[in-house]
Amino acid sequence: MTQPSVTHWDSPRADAEPPRRRRWTLRSRLVLGIVALLAAASIVVGLVSVVALRGFLMDRLDDQLLAATGRTQPTSEELPPGGALGYPSRPSFGVQGPGTMVALTSGDVARAGVLTSDGTLDLLDDAHAAVLIGITEGDGPVTVDLGGELGEYRVVARELAPGILQVTGLSQSEVNGTVAQLLLVIGVVALVALAAAAAAGLVVVRLALRPLDRVAATAAQVSELPLDRGEVALAVRVSDDDADPSTEVGRVGAAINRMLGHVASALAARQASENKVRRFVADASHELRTPLASIRGYAELTRRGGYELPDDVVRSIGRVESEAVRMTSLVEDLLLLARLDEGRDLERAPLELVGLLADAVGDAHAAGPDHEWSLEAPEGPVIVNGDVNRLHQVVANLLANARVHTPEGxxxxxxxxxxxxxxxxVVRDDGPGIPEKLLPELFERFVRGDSSRSRVAGSTGLGLAIVRAVVEGHGGTVSVASEPGRTEFRVTLPR
Known part of the structure; x- marks a missing residue:
């Protein structure tokens, strides 16, 4: 029997996206590329310089070694009969410089000494001298490590007698020291040069990319324009200097200008279409008011005329009257939105908000006695400049929205x-809240809190659109925040 799998919420998901790496900017990549190229060039130049200098110094050292070999003359005391080697003596060195090493080898026996700076001989022990065993005359100058303070020596061998070799050597310390000093100088100079190149490259790249920054600033400026609605004058363009097609940045700037031109044409066409629709809605709404008023009036006259009519006819006339009232409200809302879109139908005068809110809350209590209504306001008057009727409509619409979409209590x-x-x-309720997917478009026209089209729960979806239009017409803002148990509409008005 298989065990059910258990999911641990604190364990990482197998299909979770890995964290995205931070991408390098173009400026950083260019500067890094410049520094990398200079570093590679410095390494190549340094290696070539070191190899060339070391080769030159080694050739010179080999010439000196061959000359020193010819000046070395072992004495008969150093080569006794019977092949028993003695140690090199001072006369055998001839005219040599300090640090010169002379050795005698025969089979697996080696005797060696080094001329010191004060002219005396420093005889090597058998362990140090043993590294010279095996060097033959045909090897040419070779490098051996004598160990200790002596270090590396360049040595060459020549045969003095059958089975006996003389090995002469010169120290490589001067060559190694010169090469090491050159490496240090090259390294320090390269680091300083790379630091200076990085600083200079940063300045040069920043200056070179300044046109690209201006193009990006133009694009950012366009992105901040309210292009989603209203008449938009898209006059922002990349300057002619930054739109020269002969340069890489100029091609980008020219492409952006062409794109902005197409966008401006599309926005103009969209705005013209919207204006036609608004004019049609305004004209149609205005023209529908009169026939709707006539229908409502005749229906009411028939209902109140005292005629003996069948019940089904009376019920039908009542439905005609109620539908005419609902249609009239819809037409009035459409006409109001059309006028607000044109910047009309708003009056400006000082008004007192506390009394306005008290009246709106009282009306809401009368319309929805099954809800709990309350008002929190300052003690004194609060004065703003605005249209009293439209601001009252804003508050009434928000309260009606709370009443319709929340349960009793x-x-x-x-x-x-x-x-x-x-x-x-602020209009706040403790109802079930608004679906999160509906929040971004809640103030759009014909957006409803549910999909119902019933006359009781459904709505035309124009109430909150009127709220936003009126508030923005006053230079204010409206926002909503909702979660289960708390929904808050906030209207901000300037003084």
Whole structure:
């Protein structure tokens, strides 16, 4: 029997996306490329210089070694009969410089000494001299390590007698020291040069990419324009200097200018289409008001005329009247939105908000007595400049929205607070909340909180659109935040 799999919420998911690596900027990559090329060139130049100098110094040392070999003359005391080797003596060195090494080897026996700086001989022990065993006359100058303080020696052998070799050597310490000093100088100079090149490259690249920064700034400026609605004058363009097709950045700038031209044409066409639709809606709404008023009036006249009509006819006339009322409200809302889009239908005058909110809350209590309504406002008057009827409609729409979309017993609080540059009106309820996917488009036209089209729960979806249009017409903002158990609409108005 298989065990059910258990998912641990704190364990990493197998299909979780790995963290994205931070990408390098173009400026950083260019500077790094410049420094890398200079570093590679410095390494190549340094290696070639060191190899060439070391070869030159070794050739010179070999010439000196061959000359020193000819000046070495072992004495008969150093080569006794019977092949028993003695140690080199001072006369055998001839005219040599300090550090010259002379050795005699025969089979597996080696005797060696080094001329010191004070002219005396420093005889090597058998262990150090043993490294010279095996060097033959045909080997030419070779390098051996005598160990200890002596270090590396360049040595060459010549045959003095059958089975007996003389090995002469010169120290490589001067050559090695010169090469090491050159390496140090090259390294220090290369590091300083790379640091200077990085700083200079950063400045040069920054200057070279300045046109690209200006192109990016133009694109960023366009991205901040409100292109989603309204009439947009898209006059922002990349300058002619940065749109020269003969340069790489100029080609990018020219392409952006062409794209902005196409976008401006599309926005103009869209705005023209929207204007036509708005004019049609305004004209149609205006023309529909009169026939709707006539239908409503005749239906009401028939209902109140005292005629003996069948019940089904009375019910039908009542439905005609109620539908005419609903249609009239829809037409009025459409006409109001059309006028607000044109910047009309708003009056500006000082008004007192506390009384306006108190009246709106009272009306909401009468329309929804099964909800709990409350108002929190400052003691004194709060004065703003605006249209009293439209602001009353804003609050009424928000309260109606809370009443329609929350169950009985929901507490709805209207809060008024003052700020230095304006006032905040908050309508808050403890209802079930608004679906998260609906929040981004909640203030769009014809957006409903549910898909119902019933006359009780459904709506046309224009209430919150009117709220936003009126608030923005006053120079303010409206926002919503919602979660289960708390929904808050916040209207901010300037003074």
């Amino acid at each position: 929901t507490a709805v609080v209207v809060e008024l607070s003052e700020r230095a540059d304006g006032v905040d009106i």
